[in-house]
Amino acid sequence: MSESITIQRVVDDLRALGIQPGDTLMLRATLSAVGKLRRGAFVEALLDVVGQQGTVMGLAFTSGVLPWKLQHSEPFTRQTPSYAGALPNALLAHPQALRSAHPQTSFVAIGPHAELLTEGHGPHDGAYEPVRRLIALGGKMALIGCVSSSPGFTTAHLAEADLNLQWRMLPPWLFSQSRYVDENGKVQVFKRRDGGFCSNSYWKFYADYVRHGVLRSGFVGHAYSVLAPAAACYGIEKEILRSNPRFNVCDSPDCFMCNVQRVDRLHHAPYFLLRRLTKRWRKPPTV
Numbered sequence: 139m140s141e142s143i144t145i146q147r148v149v150d151d152l153r154a155l156g157i158q159p160g161d162t163l164m165l166r167a168t169l170s171a172v173g174k175l176r177r178g179a180f181v182e183a184l185l186d187v188v189g190q191q192g193t194v195m196g197l198a199f200t201s202g203v204l205p206w207k208l209q210h211s212e213p214f215t216r217q218t219p220s221y222a223g224a225l226p227n228a229l230l231a232h233p234q235a236l237r238s239a240h241p242q243t244s245f246v247a248i249g250p251h252a253e254l255l256t257e258g259h260g261p262h263d264g265a266y267e268p269v270r271r272l273i274a275l276g277g278k279m280a281l282i283g284c285v286s287s288s289p290g291f292t293t294a295h296l297a298e299a300d301l302n303l304q305w306r307m308l309p310p311w312l313f314s315q316s317r318y319v320d321e322n323g324k325v326q327v328f329k330r331r332d333g334g335f336c337s338n339s340y341w342k343f344y345a346d347y348v349r350h351g352v353l354r355s356g357f358v359g360h361a362y363s364v365l366a367p368a369a370a371c372y373g374i375e376k377e378i379l380r381s382n383p384r385f386n387v388c389d390s391p392d393c394f395m396c397n398v399q400r401v402d403r404l405h406h407a408p409y410f411l412l413r414r415l416t417k418r419w420r421k422p423p424t425v
């Protein structure tokens with residue numbers, strides 16, 4: 139069970155990590171790793187650290203469903219909860235939160251740049267376009283307590299899209315579609331074409347972040363955390379992916395994306411499917 143900590147400790151730790159008043163900050167976090175805090179306290183601490191001139195942004199992503207289940211799925215609205223954990227849902231619950239209208243990769247933001255970051259990002263726009271706006275604003279990115287479980291900075295997905303790597307992937311809508319309510323209140327179908335690649339291997343970027351001196355690390359509560367400027371990370375990731383478009387392949391033989399969905403790795407598909415089948419056969423009978 140996680141240990142109780144104070145909001146002041148979180149504020150002090152966020153400052154020590156390098157977050158400053160006036161920052162535009164995009165972050166992902168595993169709040170349970172930070173320590174036990176009352177509901178809403180982490181967002182309060184973040185807003186305290188960036189101050190009145192600062193903006194906090196999170197990934198309020200939502201899942202699609204298999205195409206044949208689409209008709210029975212709940213349409214996306216700006217009230218749909220995010221699957222991405224406690225932090226985005228805490229940000230969404232804040233009375234000043236603004237959320238973009240993309241049916242699967244909506245972003246949530248609070249602060250003076252919130253409108254600039256989220257406005258006009260809908261079903262017809264690139265999935266990661268708000269990240270481009272974060273870069274233009276000189277924003278920073280933080281990972282709090284999720285460095286080992288989910289090491290990626292979202293700038294890498296924008297770099298993949300800008301390098302047109304997406305032809306290497308079977309279209310995401312083959313496996314996942316959503317419904318959403320448009321501006322006229324009509325329910326529409328969303329078929330995503332620009333998926334993000336598997337991010338399990340994004341830890342491989344870290345050596346270059348360190349080499350370029352852009353990564354800061356520390357603890358927020360009990361959570362190991364990192365902070366980096368978005369523009370520098372985007373530049374590093376883009377150069378690496380340009381020279382090696384398979385850099386973002388993970389080593390797991392059980393990864394669907396890296397073994398089946400990637401067109402440039404389709405030759406792994408028979409082995410993947412065979413593993414799946416034999417796993418099912420080997421499952422002990424349920425009593």
Ligand SMILES: [Zn+2]
Nearest residue numbers: 336388393396
């Ligand atoms: Zn993978």
